[in-house]
Amino acid sequence: MSAVLGPVVTRDANAFWLRAGLWLLLAYLGVTLLLPLYALLSRSVEDAAGHFIGLANFAEYLSRPALRASLGNSLLVAGLTTLIVTATAFVYAYALTRSCIPARGAFRLVALSPLLAPSLLPAIALVYLFGRQGVIRDWLFGEPIYGPIGIVIGSCFWTFPHALTILLIALAGADGRLYEAATALGSSHWRTFRTVTLPGAKYGLISAALVTFTLTLTDFGVPKVIGGDYPVLATDVYKQVVGQQNFRMGAVVAIVLLLPALAAFILERRIGRHHSALSSRAQPYLPTPRPARDWPLFACCSLLAVALLGILGMAVYASLVRLWPYDLTLTLANYNFDLRDGGSWLAYRNSLWLATLTALAGTTLVFLGAWLCEKVPALPWLRGLIHMLALLPMAVPGLVLGIAYILFFNHPGNPLHGLYGTLAILVIATVAHFYTVGHLGAVTALRQLDPEYEAVGASLRTPAWRLLGRVTLPLCLPALLDLAMYFFVNALTTVSAVVFLYSPDTVLAAVAILNMDDAGDVAGAAAMAVMIFLTAAMVRTLYAQLSARLLRRLQPWRAGSRA
Amino acid sequence: MPMSATELPPHAPSDTHDAPRGPHPLRAPVAAATPYLRLHNLSKRFGSSVAVDDVSLDIERGEFVCILGPSGCGKTTLLRAICGLDPQSFGRIEQDGRDISQLPPAARDFGIVFQSYALFPNLTVAQNVAFGLENRRQPRAAVRSRVAELLELVGLQALAGRFPSELSGGQQQRVALARALALAPGLLLLDEPLSALDARVRVHLRHEIRALQRRLGLTTLMITHDQEEAITMADRIVVMNRGRIEQIGTPEAIYCEPATPFVAGFVGTMNFIDAEVDAIGRARIGEVALDCTVEAFPGTPVRLAVRPEDVLLSTDEDALHGIAVEVRALEFLGPVLRLTLGDAALGARVLYADLPAAQARQWGLSLGVRLMATIEPTAIRVFPHDGAGA
Numbered sequence: 025m026s027a028v029l030g031p032v033v034t035r036d037a038n039a040f041w042l043r044a045g046l047w048l049l050l051a052y053l054g055v056t057l058l059l060p061l062y063a064l065l066s067r068s069v070e071d072a073a074g075h076f077i078g079l080a081n082f083a084e085y086l087s088r089p090a091l092r093a094s095l096g097n098s099l100l101v102a103g104l105t106t107l108i109v110t111a112t113a114f115v116y117a118y119a120l121t122r123s124c125i126p127a128r129g130a131f132r133l134v135a136l137s138p139l140l141a142p143s144l145l146p147a148i149a150l151v152y153l154f155g156r157q158g159v160i161r162d163w164l165f166g167e168p169i170y171g172p173i174g175i176v177i178g179s180c181f182w183t184f185p186h187a188l189t190i191l192l193i194a195l196a197g198a199d200g201r202l203y204e205a206a207t208a209l210g211s212s213h214w215r216t217f218r219t220v221t222l223p224g225a226k227y228g229l230i231s232a233a234l235v236t237f238t239l240t241l242t243d244f245g246v247p248k249v250i251g252g253d254y255p256v257l258a259t260d261v262y263k264q265v266v267g268q269q270n271f272r273m274g275a276v277v278a279i280v281l282l283l284p285a286l287a288a289f290i291l292e293r294r295i296g297r298h299h300s301a302l303s304s305r306a307q308p309y310l311p312t313p314r315p316a317r318d319w320p321l322f323a324c325c326s327l328l329a330v331a332l333l334g335i336l337g338m339a340v341y342a343s344l345v346r347l348w349p350y351d352l353t354l355t356l357a358n359y360n361f362d363l364r365d366g367g368s369w370l371a372y373r374n375s376l377w378l379a380t381l382t383a384l385a386g387t388t389l390v391f392l393g394a395w396l397c398e399k400v401p402a403l404p405w406l407r408g409l410i411h412m413l414a415l416l417p418m419a420v421p422g423l424v425l426g427i428a429y430i431l432f433f434n435h436p437g438n439p440l441h442g443l444y445g446t447l448a449i450l451v452i453a454t455v456a457h458f459y460t461v462g463h464l465g466a467v468t469a470l471r472q473l474d475p476e477y478e479a480v481g482a483s484l485r486t487p488a489w490r491l492l493g494r495v496t497l498p499l500c501l502p503a504l505l506d507l508a509m510y511f512f513v514n515a516l517t518t519v520s521a522v523v524f525l526y527s528p529d530t531v532l533a534a535v536a537i538l539n540m541d542d543a544g545d546v547a548g549a550a551a552m553a554v555m556i557f558l559t560a561a562m563v564r565t566l567y568a569q570l571s572a573r574l575l576r577r578l579q580p581w582r583a584g585s586r587a
Numbered sequence: 588m589p590m591s592a593t594e595l596p597p598h599a600p601s602d603t604h605d606a607p608r609g610p611h612p613l614r615a616p617v618a619a620a621t622p623y624l625r626l627h628n629l630s631k632r633f634g635s636s637v638a639v640d641d642v643s644l645d646i647e648r649g650e651f652v653c654i655l656g657p658s659g660c661g662k663t664t665l666l667r668a669i670c671g672l673d674p675q676s677f678g679r680i681e682q683d684g685r686d687i688s689q690l691p692p693a694a695r696d697f698g699i700v701f702q703s704y705a706l707f708p709n710l711t712v713a714q715n716v717a718f719g720l721e722n723r724r725q726p727r728a729a730v731r732s733r734v735a736e737l738l739e740l741v742g743l744q745a746l747a748g749r750f751p752s753e754l755s756g757g758q759q760q761r762v763a764l765a766r767a768l769a770l771a772p773g774l775l776l777l778d779e780p781l782s783a784l785d786a787r788v789r790v791h792l793r794h795e796i797r798a799l800q801r802r803l804g805l806t807t808l809m810i811t812h813d814q815e816e817a818i819t820m821a822d823r824i825v826v827m828n829r830g831r832i833e834q835i836g837t838p839e840a841i842y843c844e845p846a847t848p849f850v851a852g853f854v855g856t857m858n859f860i861d862a863e864v865d866a867i868g869r870a871r872i873g874e875v876a877l878d879c880t881v882e883a884f885p886g887t888p889v890r891l892a893v894r895p896e897d898v899l900l901s902t903d904e905d906a907l908h909g910i911a912v913e914v915r916a917l918e919f920l921g922p923v924l925r926l927t928l929g930d931a932a933l934g935a936r937v938l939y940a941d942l943p944a945a946q947a948r949q950w951g952l953s954l955g956v957r958l959m960a961t962i963e964p965t966a967i968r969v970f971p972h973d974g975a976g977a
Contacts, residue, residue, distance in 0.1 A: 039691065401672070476705035479672050482692035483699045484719025484770060494718075498709045581709050581750040 038487045042400045049393050050406060053413045055440070056456045060428035061420065067431050068275040081276045091273075094255035095280060101172055101256060102241040105179040109187045110233045112180075114225070116328055117191035119321035122198070122221070124313040126322070132192075134329045136185045137336065140560035142517040144537045145553040146181035147249035149338040150174050151546055157349045159338075170252030178246035181335050183239045184328075187232040194228020195221075198309035213317070227295055234292045238285045242421030244520045245534075249541050249549075257281045258520075261423050265524060271431060278424040289419035336557075343551035358551035366539030367548050368531070372555060375516055375533035378450050382515035383508040386455040386462060391504060394466035395492060399478055411467075418460035422520025429453050430524050445527035453525055454515045462507050469503030470496070498579065505571050513560050621684055623648040623806045624669075624774060629678035631664050631830075638664040639675070640830035649804040651797065653811055653821035657853065661830035662810045666778055669808070671695050683773055698767030702779040704759050706751040712762050713738070713747040719769045737765040740799065757788040764796070768803070775800070777809040781816060793820055814854045818842065826850045848970045851892045858893040858939050861972065870969070874932040875910050879967035888972035895925060897966035898940035900958045902950055909959040912938065914952065919944070924952070928960060 071077045085091050116135060120128050138146070154161050154169035167173055198221075206216040244258040251259055257277060264274035342348060346355045361367040393414065397407045417425070433444045443449040473496065481491035497504070519534040526535050533556050540549040575582055622645035631639040639661040646652050654662045667673040669680060671692040679688045687695050706715055713734050720730045738744045741761040751759055760780060767775060780796070781789045797820050800807050811817050817824045818838040826833040826841060826849070834846040845851035848859065864887045865871040870879050872891070881889060904911065915937065916927035923941040940960060942952070950956070 038693070474701075474703050474705045476701040476703060477707065479670065479692065479699065480701070480705045480766070481718075482672070483670065483695075483697055483767070483772075484722070485693045486719060486722050487693075490722065495707045495709060579709060581752065 038489075039402060042396065042488055043402050045392070045396050046400065046403055046406050046410065049396060049410055050413070052389070053410065053459075056452050057413060057416060057420075057459075060425070060432035061416075063432040063435070064275050064278060064424065064428040067272060068279050070272065072272060081272060082280075085273065085276045085280065090255065091260060091277065094257055094260050097172070097255060098241055098257040098281075099284070101175045101179070101247075102237050104172075104176050105183060105240040106233050106237040108176070109180050109183050109236045110229060112324075112328055113184055113187035113191050113232060114229060115321070115324050117188055117195050118221075119325045121192060121195040122309070122311050123318045123321050124311050125318050125325060131325050131329055134332055135188050137561070138182045138332065139185045140513060140517070140564060141182065141336070141339075141557040142519055142534045142537065142553055143178070143182040143243050143245035144249055144519065144534065144541070144549070145339050145557060146178040146335050147174065147246045148537070148541065148546060148550045148553055149335045149342065150178055150250050152338050152342045152348065152550070153335070168252065170250060171254040174250035174252070175247050175254070175256070178250050179240040179243060181332065182243075182246070183236045184332070186239060187236045190232040190235060191225065191228050194225045194231075198224060200307035200309040203309055213314075230295050231292055234288045234295075238288045238421075241288075242281060242285055242423065242520070244423050244523065245538075248538060258421075258423055261427065262523070265427055265430070271427070274427055275431065278421075278427045281421055282419075282424050285421050285424075286419045293415070339550050339557075340554050342547060343554045345547065348547060358547045359555070361536070361548065361552065364540060364545055364548040366541075366543040366545060367536040367552055370529075371531045371536035372533045372552070374447065374530055375556070376559070377447060378454065378522075378532060379512045379515040381447070381451045382454045382458075383512040385451055386458065386511040386515075387504055387508040389455060390459060390462040390507060391466045391500070394463055394470055395496065398467060398470045399492075399496070400488070401478070411463075414463040415460050417456055417458070420457075422457050422518060423523075425453060425457055426521040426524035429521070444525075445530065447530045449525055450522050450530055450532070451515075453521045454518060455511070457518065457521045458511060458514050462510060465503060465507055465510070466500075469500045473499055501579065502571070502575060505567070505574075509564065509567050512563060516556055516560050622646055623650075623683055624808070625679075625681040626665075626669070627679040627681070629665065629668060629675050629680065631661070631668055631673065632676045637830050639668065642678075642827075642830075642832055644825060644832065644835065646806060646808060648806055651800055651807045651809070651820060651822045652825060653809045653817035653823075654825045654827055655811055655814060655817040655854070656827035658812055660827045662812075662827050663778065664830075665827070666776055666808070666810050669774075670697060670699060670776065696772055697774040697776050698770065698772035699776040699778065700760070700763045700767050700780045702782055704751075704763040704783075706759055706762055706766075708751050711748050711750055712743060712754070715751070715762055716765045716769055718766060733769065737769055740768070741765045755788075756784050757792055760784065760792060761795075764799070768805075773806065775805050775807040777807065779810055779812070782811070782813065789816075796820070818854070826853065828853070845892070845968060848890060848892065851968060851970075856895055856939065858891075858895060858898070860891045860893065860936055860938065861888065862891050863888050868964075870967075872910075872936060873934040877910075877962065877967070878908075878964040879969055880964060881969045890970045890972055892968040892970060893938075893962055893966060895939045895941040896923075897962060898928075898938060899961045899963075900926075900940055900942055901961070903959055904957060909961040910938075912958055912960050914954055914956045914958065917947075917952070917954065926952075928958070 068081055069076060069078060071080070116131070119125050120132055125131075150169055151158070153159055154164055154174070158169065161169070164173065169177075202220050202224075203216065206220055211219070242258060244262060247254070247256045247259045248262065255263075257280060261274055261277045261281060264270045264277055343358050344354045344356070345351075346353045346357065358364075361369050361372065393410065397411050397414075400407070420428075429449065430444075432438065433440055433449060435441065443452070477491065477495060478488070481488070481495075517534060519532075519538065522532055523535055523538065526532055531539075533552055537549045537552045537556075540546070540552065624644075624646040626642055626644045629639055629642045630637065642661075642665060644652075654665065656662045664673065668675040671687070671690055671694075675688070679686060681687065682696060707718065710718065716734045716737050717730050720733055734747070735744065738747055741764055743758060743761055743765070746754065746758065751762065754762065760783075763780075777796070781792055784792065793816060799805075809817075809820065818841070821838055823835060824838055824841045825835050828849045834841060834850045836844070836846075841850060841854055845854065845857075851857045852859065860872055862870040862872045862877070864881055864883045864885050865876055866885055867882055868878060868880065870877050870881055870889060870891060877891070879891065883889070901909075910930065911932070912928035912930045914926050915929045918925040918927075920941075922944060924944055924947045926940045926942055928938040928940055929936070938960060
């Protein structure tokens with residue numbers, strides 16, 4: 025008996041650990057995602073004493089005109105930003121992919137650079153550009169920058185690269201044969217644009233619009249700094265929770281904020297399903313020079329790039345000026361955070377720690393999770409459930425997640441209460457906040473591998489973990505590095521989820537920007553924003569340099585595949 | 588137990604204690620005559636659709652069996668059930684007297700070559716082949732010599748240090764084969780192993796795989812949709828259609844005595860002619876009577892199946908037996924010409940016939956030429972008209 029069953033038992037042990045891994049992952053996502061959100065939901069339907077009162081809190085919310093107004097304000101600001109960003113990002117992406125304008129690489133770099141800055145940075149720059157003592161305040165014809173105008177401009181700055189990335193992908197995947205056919209049939213450029221280009225980019229446009237809308241709606245940094253007394257949902261949540269310690273109403277506003285984000289997310293997923301990949305026979309589209317198209321596009325791109333650089337440059341300049349606008353001598357004094365009210369180098373160091381730990385923990389967790397979901401043949405319903413859970417964070421704004429974490433982890437009855445106020449909870453929250461994009465990236469990388477590797481491994485009686493270590497991980501190394509980079513940069517720049525979760529010991533750079541700005545030290549805030557930007561940019565550059573060299577060194581077979 | 592341990596591959600179970608000792612209706616006691624691989628009433632359902640429907644099949648030790656069928660016929664599903672990758676919904680699989688139906692893939696004893704080869708691109712040829720050996724905690728030297736042996740077997744010793752991306756398709760295929768053979772499996776499974784290759788390499792590798800299989804005496808099951816591949820390589824062919832086995836037989840039997848119209852049409856080219864029974868031993872096509880083996884009431888509609896090469900042609904218009912026809916179309920196929928023949932007496936029916944190109948040249952064949960076609964009664968297969976099998 026033993027000779028026959030012997031090997032089977034060890035295989036079952038192997039399968040046991042894989043199943044255990046799936047259950048553990050479910051438990052982890054349950055604790056860091058589902059239970060906090062449940063705590064948020066249940067608090068929104070309770071009274072102050074903890075009794076269930078149905079939707080009475082929501083009725084109270086609607087009865088307060090001030091809160092109701094901010095819902096309208098939020099939708100207006102997000103709608104305007106979406107219109108502007110989708111249109112300009114489309115032109116920009118079109119110029120980069122479908123024309124022959126010069127310096128496309130530089131244009132791409134400039135447009136993507138806001139990804140490396142916290143959303144607070146453009147808001148601070150706007151204060152210096154259009155504020156009461158702003159350089160070009162006359163351009164607003166007397167309108168104040170503090171309010172909807174500032175929020176829209178600031179939001180446009182930092183959401184632009186997000187929309188651009190989606191549109192670049194949508195426009196890059198063009199089938200050259202369609203354009204050849206259109207030309208052969210004598211179609212005009214304009215008609216080809218309307219009948220081939222636009223329909224091809226339709227889903228990309230909708231997706232970019234939805235993403236921009238959600239990002240703007242749920243962003244907290246820009247309206248906090250430049251919103252003045254123009255209330256929006258995101259600042260309401262902050263005011264209720266941090267200002268008034270009213271968690272009940274905070275939870276209600278958070279859910280009001282969650283609903284449109286959830287709707288946009290579901291819509292985006294449904295549309296994404298229709299978005300069919302190009303056929304493998306598609307020929308790449310190669311644009312040919314056409315001055316009538318290229319020069320106007322070049323002008324548009326230059327204008328946008330100058331605007332982006334202007335905002336970025338203003339922040340840098342502001343951080344170096346001694347006393348705006350009276351003493352314009354340059355100094356590094358603003359960077360002496362330890363002497364400033366609300367900021368400290370501790371915050372910067374904490375941010376670096378948070379980014380590093382998030383990159384390590386997030387990459388490990390997300391990749392292993394995606395691997396379990398994709399490559400383990402057991403428990404299909406559980407894998408499906410985990411996959412759905414992994415998509416959830418995309419729909420949950422950071423502020424909402426932050427409140428949910430307070431309500432869940434800060435509850436005295438929670439055995440994990442001890443995590444509250446530590447760096448660990450910041451890491452957990454940040455990983456959860458950015459889980460979806462990481463998960464989808466890892467799933468994509470895993471799906472590009474030959475699905476038969478696992479079958480071959482099994483036929484060679486190789487345990488799953490060995491195949492993972494020897495083949496799957498090396499093949500996915502570039503994706504893993506990208507994943508780590510994604511977590512690092514986002515952990516460095518994010519403010520929304522962590523603003524509720526930091527303690528004096530774990531204060532973060534992005535939070536320090538807020539605190540300095542609150543304390544009236546806008547120059548210090550600018551300096552800290554620039555520090556974050558520079559750090560992210562440096563790490564990003566180093567990464568680009570090192571990863572190429574690392575891959576060449578460690579993975580010579582990649583060179584072979586290109587030969 | 589009656590089987591000697593020395594006959595088994597080194598890692599196969601050396602005893603079979605778990606086989607039931609009592610008489611079992613489906614399970615004969617293990618004996619030398621027992622087929623190596625037995626599929627009993629195997630079915631696989633995906634939701635409401637049935638991919639494999641009650642398939643039973645015995646494969647002898649050392650036999651090369653091809654499962655042949657169009658895409659979607661269930662052949663890949665069947666293979667994945669045998670591997671344990673997608674376990675069957677019903678039925679039982681026995682390998683070497685052992686019930687493996689419920690075992691996970693890693694506990695079964697097979698080597699597999701996929702259509703994509705699934706070579707690990709980050710490992711060299713030698714590392715790919717050694718992949719399965721390195722789990723066995725064998726000394727490095729033993730692994731190295733086994734790898735060398737396997738690479739020699741497939742003629743790739745010189746390329747041991749290359750990466751898969753540096754190899755041609757045919758070389759990659761051989762690496763996959765060597766890797767599949769590394770653990771000396773009792774059963775080799777080939778999933779469309781040649782269809783990603785150029786026609787010339789394909790023909791060459793057919794012979795090579797077959798020779799290797801004979802040399803190792805390895806029980807092999809190959810999945811293919813290419814009838815030529817199946818006919819040239821297999822000891823026996825299993826033709827599948829819509830999840831069911833249509834026919835099992837030697838290549839010759841499949842070609843010459845197709846059991847069903849599906850097999851007749853799928854393997855090789857076939858004339859299907861609607862006819863009706865005239866008398867015992869004679870069918871009528873339109874106004875033409877034809878001798879054939881048929882026993883049914885006169886007037887029963889039937890379908891006659893005739894290979895184009897079995898339609899014999901002559902220019903002798905006065906021949907006594909035969910069908911007078913006119914050449915309506917000519918298709919040049921290289922060594923032969925395929926003629927489309929018709930006549931007022933046949934109605935709308937046409938008959939395809941193959942004629943050696945040299946013969947056609949000699950006759951100065953062109954459109955409109957009248958010929959006599961004769962068909963030997965033994966060359967005609969008669970199927971019921973509803974097409975449900977002979």
